[in-house]
Amino acid sequence: MHLDIKPTNVLLAADGQPMLLDFHLARGPIHPDGVPPRGMGGTPYFMSPEQQLAMEAVCAGRPVTVEVDGRSDVYSLGLCCTGVERPGAAAIASARLEETNPRVSVGWPTPSRNA
Numbered sequence: 463m464h465l466d467i468k469p470t471n472v473l474l475a476a477d478g479q480p481m482l483l484d485f486h487l488a489r490g491p492i493h494p495d496g497v498p499p500r501g502m503g504g505t506p507y508f509m510s511p512e513q514q515l516a517m518e519a520v521c522a523g524r525p526v527t528v529e530v531d532g533r534s535d536v537y538s539l540g541l542c543c544t545g546v547e548r549p550g551a552a553a554i555a556s557a558r559l560e561e562t563n564p565r566v567s568v569g570w571p572t573p574s575r576n577a
């Protein structure tokens with residue numbers, strides 16, 4: 463897991479290929495029944511709820527009670543791509559990415575809305 467996916471950690475190369483940067487927080491999954499990490503980090507706005515709960519537990523010296531795995535990175539990437547506020551507030555599930563965030567390319571070819 464990367465654990466700090468955010469726009470400033472994604473670089474677009476000259477050919478348009480995205481490159482993920484800054485792996486200093488990367489680690490394997492965190493399991494509730496496993497050995498708790500000695501520390502955690504990340505950017506709070508882009509953290510999944512599970513990652514936030516685990517970080518709060520680690521910082522308070524409590525056991526981690528939630529699973530934190532690759533889905534946390536997928537959640538963070540979704541926030542980066544959509545440009546919406548945290549899900550639940552302004553997220554519109556049916557909106558296309560380029561409508562929600564004009565910085566997202568429509569790509570080629572553009573599929574029809576009914577596809």
